[in-house]
Structures are given as structure tokens and as C-alpha cells.
Amino acid sequence: MWTEEHRDWKGQNFASLKQGDAFPVDFMWGVATASHQIEGGNSNNWSQFEPNSKSQQLSGEACNHWEHRSEDVDRITNLGVSHYRFSIEWSRLVPSPGxxxxxxxxxxxxxxDELLAKGVQPMVTLHHFTNPIWWEERGGFERQENLHHWVDFCKRMFALLSDRVEWWCTINEPAVYTTMGYVLGEFPPGARSFKRARTVALNMMRAHAQCYRALKAMNNGARCNIGLVKNINLFDPYRRWNPVHWAQASLLDRMFNRCWIKGVKTGRFKPPSGMRSHFIEGLKGSSDFIGVNYYTHLLATPFMPTKVEIDPLIRPWETRTDFRYPMYAVGLRRAFEMVKDLDLPIIVTENGVADDDDDMRPEHIRRHLQITAEAIADGLDVRGFYHWSLMDNFEWAEGYDQRFGLYHVDFDTQQRTLKDSGKEYQAIVKAHRTPQVVIMAGGLGTRLGKMTKKVPKSLIEVGGKPILTHILNWAQRQGCHNALVLTGHLGEAFEGFTHPGMSVNFHKEPSPLGTGGALWNARNLLEERFILLWGDDLHPIEYKPLLKRHAESDAPFTMTVTQRHDSMNLHHENGYLQTYNKDK
Known part of the structure; x- marks a missing residue:
């Protein structure tokens, strides 16, 4: 038995979310999408099924992201997030066999490449509900002999992208794919057969295991993080005193949640409604992290609705979303507790709400981030949070009727507009993100003699890496993803310099004007807040307490100083600068 906790949110203090001290500096702030829902122009099992779906709406151009990719990357960057999760459309890459x-x-x-250039780390999903038509016609996941086609596709994409992409999701929500497509008939192929559902579930777990082992054996496999994404849908008894309701909730929980989690932990998988478990080679331990998609809880009775269009039961004090299920933020903590025994890092790979007029989403964001922050404070290894979704999109069987985006999309004009909820998420993210680092790298480096005749001092190698790389590595570990390098002497030598996972821009001053002159010349590239560093010094200090001290002091700038040195050219008292003589 479990506790169905609820919270009175009216008195909740969310101040820490805006103060920037609720999450660690390396927290993964993200947004998520799926290929078929935003790209437009896809031809797959879903486009084939849409005329017979519940809404009968066609995906068509969707958000036309295929033509608006660069602008959408700019919108991702505008939110301030460090990560972006997207899926690769298999049917585009392999439109026909071979x-x-x-x-x-x-x-x-x-x-x-565009994401990395903007300092945004990509997370790739290899299967998000869609299949090529030719593969679906061969039986899709109903036939075990078909699995190698998908694994081959995954291997080819991994070979192409794994030198730049660290985070990989194998299959998104296998329980949803199975239940909606083969039990409730809401997804392709529109079946209602527990027998077929069991077969599909078993083969999806086989496919995940095969994919994980295959990718791990490839170049870059050891350094990449590969995991399964599991939707956690909580089931609670409608009447807590009723043993029949408890039995129903427990049964649904085992079928939708526990059997999948247990399979990854033990290597034996008992498909939903199955009578026995099956050993799956390579399944045990086949995740480097567990992705958690969480939206709500459902109240279970033997007569609960089995069609999406029928309103589910809710508690009297709960608020319905546009999707008709309740907003239940406390359930996210319960989802974390459910998967924590896997002893894997937890990433919230999806969390969002259907809210057409955007009056609920800001509070939804605050509540779920508050729950996440509390879980981290209590010792749970939650590494990141991806909001679903970046923008309104084609919501599967619901068509365009449900809006989940931080950006509103006018599907007639393809105009995107940042919503108030997007501004709220943006503010929370930016409060926690380390500001831009500005690195002075234009000096002559005369003290290094002949070494800097042809190489600028910031590119002199130390331990096999340029000094600049060491500086950026430290800044990145402090949560910084945006650097501006101010060059001068031999500035052309920086051409082509990149740093994975960071946006690194360069500005060359035509003649040396000192620190102030270099900053003034680059003023249009400076963020409102920035950390100024020198390109020939590595200062491994913690940025977070520095930024906190700066904010609390309300000073125009804050300087870090050393307390131990043979000679001093700076005098300070009570935390304030008194005198500074550069010539000493």
C-alpha cells in the first residue's frame, strides 16, 4: 500500500526558484519535442492512421520545423536552457527497405551543430511512437524478426552523431505505445487485443536491450549516456477504504509501471497481462540513466473509463487540465521514488500540461520544479528537467486541440509567440544559469618570449590542451554555456576554435586598448551579467558563491582576490576594494 499525498499549494513559497539557488549549477535545463509532432511532411504509420484517429485531424505541416529549424534553435536559446531533447524520424532516413x-x-x-554552437546540448530519442510504413506493413514490433531493422537504423545514426551527442534515449514510453496502440486503440494500428499488446511489449524491451548493447559496443559508446524513457502514470484507489479499488490500482500499477522498471533491473520482463516473465538477453542494467515522463495520476475503480474522451475521476479539490486529467505535482516525487531503486541518475525527460489559454501552465511549472528541487535536496539523484513542450504541436490522437507549448503556434501562419509560461520558465532557468564568461585573450604575452611569437598566449598548450580549453572546461563545470573571447594579438589563430557544449564567440579589437577598451568595443556582445576572466590564468574558484555574494552586496562589480602572495598590488578591507596599483 502507498500514500496518496496532497499539498495545499496556496501558501507555498517559490522564492528559491527565482533566486537561483534551488538547483545545482550542472542541472540539465531543457525542453523536448518529437519529430512527427513538429517537423511536418512525414509519411509514416501515424500519417497513415490519422484519417481514422479520434480527432481525424492530419499532422500535415505540423509546425513546419523542417523548414524553420534555425529559427526554432534561436527560440530554444532564448529560453536559456542548456539541453534540447528531440527525436529522429526513422521514416525520413529509411523511407523504403535498404x-x-x-x-x-x-x-x-x-x-x-547549430545547437552546440549556441551552447545547447542535444539529447536524441531514437523511437518516439512512429515507424516507416514499410516496417509497419511487415508487422512492426509484433514480429521479433523485424527488430534488427530498427537497431540498424539506430547504429547508423549513432555513428553519425555520437561524436557530438552525449545523451541518447532508445525508446520513448513503451508502455504508452503498447497500451494506446494495442489495448485502447487510440494509436496505430488501432487494435484492442491484450494478446498482441503482450507481444509488442516484449519485443519493445528486446529492441531496447539490443539497441543499448549495440550502441555501447560502438565508438563513443563508452562515453555516451544511453537510457530508456518511461512514462510513470500513478494509479490510486478512488475509495481508499475499498479493497476492490486497491486491487484495481495495484494491478494497473504493475502493468503500466512496475513490470517495465523491474525488467530493466532484473533482466526478466513480464509483459502487461502476461502470466510469466521472460529472460531478455542484455536487458539487465541496460540504461545509464532513467528518463521519467510524468503528467498525472488516475483514480482506479473496476469501472474507470477506458476511452480518453471520457473524463477521469478526480478529487474534489483537484483542478482539471485541458486533457481532463488533474494537475497533481506531488506525484512527480512519487515517480522518483518508484524508479530510484534502479540506482540510476533520474532525468525528467517530459513534464508539461495541456492548457490552451496558458492560465494554468505557469503554476504547473513552479509546482513541478519545486517538487524536483525538494527531491534533490533530500538526496535523490535527479539530474535534469525537460519541459514538454518547446511549442504547441500535433498532439497525436488529439490533433491540434491540446496545446502544451511554451511558445504559442499559429498553425495558419507558423508564427511562434512566447507565452507567459515560457517567460516564467525562462526566468527560473536564467536565474540558475551561470552568466556569460568574457575572456581577455588579446595580450602580447611578452613574458613567454618566443612561445607567443606565432601562437597567442591563450592557445599555448599546458598538459596537452590550450590554456583557453582549461579555462572553458572549468567554466562549463560551473554551469556556464556561453563564452565571449576578446582577442587582439594573433587573433586570426582562434579561427575554427570550438568547445563542445559551449557557445564560444570571438571579438577582435583592431588595436590594443586595455581591458576597458576591449570591453567597450565588444559592448554589444556582452550580457547584462558576465564573469571577466584572463586568458592566461586558470582560476578554479566556485562561481555560485561568487555570484551569490555579488547579488547580495548590490555592488557594481565584484572582484576575487588571493590572500597569499609574495607581493600585493591591491588593498581591500571589509570586503571592499580600497586601492589597486597595476604597476606593482
């Missing part, structure tokens, strides 16, 4: 679309592959590769 065919490979190089242009489509290049599109995804370019997307990765």
Missing part, C-alpha cells in the same frame, strides 16, 4: 536519405541525415547533423 534506402538511406543522406539529405535527411545531414539535416539532423546540422541541427546538432
Amino acid at each position: 534506402e538511406w536519405d543522406e539529405e535527411a541525415a545531414r539535416w539532423y547533423s546540422d541541427l546538432v
Whole structure:
């Protein structure tokens, strides 16, 4: 038995979310999408099924992201997030057996490069509900002999992108795919068969295990993080005193949640409604992290609705979302507790709400981030949070009727507009993100003699890496993803310099004007707050307490000083600068 906790949110203090001290500096702040829901122009099992879906709405151009990729990357960057989760459309890459679309592959590769150039880390999902039509016609996940086709596709994409992409999701929500497509009939192929559902569930777990082991054996496999994404849908008894309701809730919990989690932990999987478990080779321990998609809880009775359009039961004090299920933020903590025994890092790979007029979403964001922050404070290893979704999109069987985006999309004009909820998420994210680092790298480096005749001092190698790389590595570990390097002497030598996972821009001053002159010349590239560093010094100090001290002091700038040195050219008292003589 378990506790169905509820909270009175009216008196909740969310101040820490805006103060920037609720999450660690390396927390993964993200947004998420799926290919079929935003790209437009796809031809797959879903586009084939849509005329017979509940809404009968066609995905069509969707958000036309395929043509608006760069602008959408700018919108991601505008939110301040450090990570972006997207899926790769298998049907685009392999439109027919044996065919490979190089242009489509290049599109995804370019997307990765654009994200990295903006300091955004990509997270790739290899299966998010859609299959090529030719594969679906061969039986899809109903036939075990079909699995190698998908694994081959995964291997090819991993070979293409794994030199730049660290985070990989194998399969998104296998329980949802199975339940909606083969029990409730809301997803392709629209079946209502527990027998077929058991087969599909078993083969999806086989596919996940095969994919994980295959990718781990490839180049870059050891350094990449590969995991399964599991939707956690909580089930609670409608009447807590009723043993029949408890039995129903427990049964649904085992079928939708526990059997999948147990399979990853033990290597034996008992598919929903199955009578026995099956050993799956390579399944045990087949995740480097567990992705948690969480939206709500459902109240269980033997007569609970089995069609999405029928309103589920809710508690009297709960608020319905546009999707008709309740907003239940405390359940996210219960979802964390459910998966923590896997002893894996936890990433919230999806959390959001259907809210057409955006009056609920800001509070939804605050509540779920508050629950996440509390879980981290209590010792749970939660590494990141991806809001679903970046923008309004095609919501599967619901068509365009449900809006989950931080950006509103006018599907007639493809105009995107940041919502108030997007501004709220943006503010919380930016409060926790380390500001831009500005690195002075224009000096002559005369003290290094001949070493800097042809190489600028910031590119002199120390321990096999340029000094600049060491500086950026430290800044990145402090949560910084945006650097501006001010060059001068031999500035052309920095051309082509990059740093994975960071946006690094360069500005060259035409003549040396000192620190103030270099900053003034680059003033249009400076953020409102920035950390000024020198390109020939590595200062491994913690940025978070420095930023906190700066904010609390309300000073125009804050300087870090050393307390131990043979000679001093700076005098300070009570935390304030008194005198400074650069010539000493």
C-alpha cells in the first residue's frame, strides 16, 4: 500500500526558484519535442492512421520545423536552457527497405551543430511512437524478426552523431505505445487485443536491450549516456477504504509501471497481462540513466473509463487540465521514488500540461520544479528537467486541440509567440544559469618570449590542451554555456576554435586598448551579467558563491582576490576594494 499525498499549494513559497539557488549549477535545463509532432511532411504509420484517429485531424505541416529549424534553435536559446531533447524520424532516413536519405541525415547533423554552437546540448530519442510504413506493413514490433531493422537504423545514426551527442534515449514510453496502440486503440494500428499488446511489449524491451548493447559496443559508446524513457502514470484507489479499488490500482500499477522498471533491473520482463516473465538477453542494467515522463495520476475503480474522451475521476479539490486529467505535482516525487531503486541518475525527460489559454501552465511549472528541487535536496539523484513542450504541436490522437507549448503556434501562419509560461520558465532557468564568461585573450604575452611569437598566449598548450580549453572546461563545470573571447594579438589563430557544449564567440579589437577598451568595443556582445576572466590564468574558484555574494552586496562589480602572495598590488578591507596599483 502507498500514500496518496496532497499539498495545499496556496501558501507555498517559490522564492528559491527565482533566486537561483534551488538547483545545482550542472542541472540539465531543457525542453523536448518529437519529430512527427513538429517537423511536418512525414509519411509514416501515424500519417497513415490519422484519417481514422479520434480527432481525424492530419499532422500535415505540423509546425513546419523542417523548414524553420534555425529559427526554432534561436527560440530554444532564448529560453536559456542548456539541453534540447528531440527525436529522429526513422521514416525520413529509411523511407523504403535498404534506402538511406543522406539529405535527411545531414539535416539532423546540422541541427546538432547549430545547437552546440549556441551552447545547447542535444539529447536524441531514437523511437518516439512512429515507424516507416514499410516496417509497419511487415508487422512492426509484433514480429521479433523485424527488430534488427530498427537497431540498424539506430547504429547508423549513432555513428553519425555520437561524436557530438552525449545523451541518447532508445525508446520513448513503451508502455504508452503498447497500451494506446494495442489495448485502447487510440494509436496505430488501432487494435484492442491484450494478446498482441503482450507481444509488442516484449519485443519493445528486446529492441531496447539490443539497441543499448549495440550502441555501447560502438565508438563513443563508452562515453555516451544511453537510457530508456518511461512514462510513470500513478494509479490510486478512488475509495481508499475499498479493497476492490486497491486491487484495481495495484494491478494497473504493475502493468503500466512496475513490470517495465523491474525488467530493466532484473533482466526478466513480464509483459502487461502476461502470466510469466521472460529472460531478455542484455536487458539487465541496460540504461545509464532513467528518463521519467510524468503528467498525472488516475483514480482506479473496476469501472474507470477506458476511452480518453471520457473524463477521469478526480478529487474534489483537484483542478482539471485541458486533457481532463488533474494537475497533481506531488506525484512527480512519487515517480522518483518508484524508479530510484534502479540506482540510476533520474532525468525528467517530459513534464508539461495541456492548457490552451496558458492560465494554468505557469503554476504547473513552479509546482513541478519545486517538487524536483525538494527531491534533490533530500538526496535523490535527479539530474535534469525537460519541459514538454518547446511549442504547441500535433498532439497525436488529439490533433491540434491540446496545446502544451511554451511558445504559442499559429498553425495558419507558423508564427511562434512566447507565452507567459515560457517567460516564467525562462526566468527560473536564467536565474540558475551561470552568466556569460568574457575572456581577455588579446595580450602580447611578452613574458613567454618566443612561445607567443606565432601562437597567442591563450592557445599555448599546458598538459596537452590550450590554456583557453582549461579555462572553458572549468567554466562549463560551473554551469556556464556561453563564452565571449576578446582577442587582439594573433587573433586570426582562434579561427575554427570550438568547445563542445559551449557557445564560444570571438571579438577582435583592431588595436590594443586595455581591458576597458576591449570591453567597450565588444559592448554589444556582452550580457547584462558576465564573469571577466584572463586568458592566461586558470582560476578554479566556485562561481555560485561568487555570484551569490555579488547579488547580495548590490555592488557594481565584484572582484576575487588571493590572500597569499609574495607581493600585493591591491588593498581591500571589509570586503571592499580600497586601492589597486597595476604597476606593482
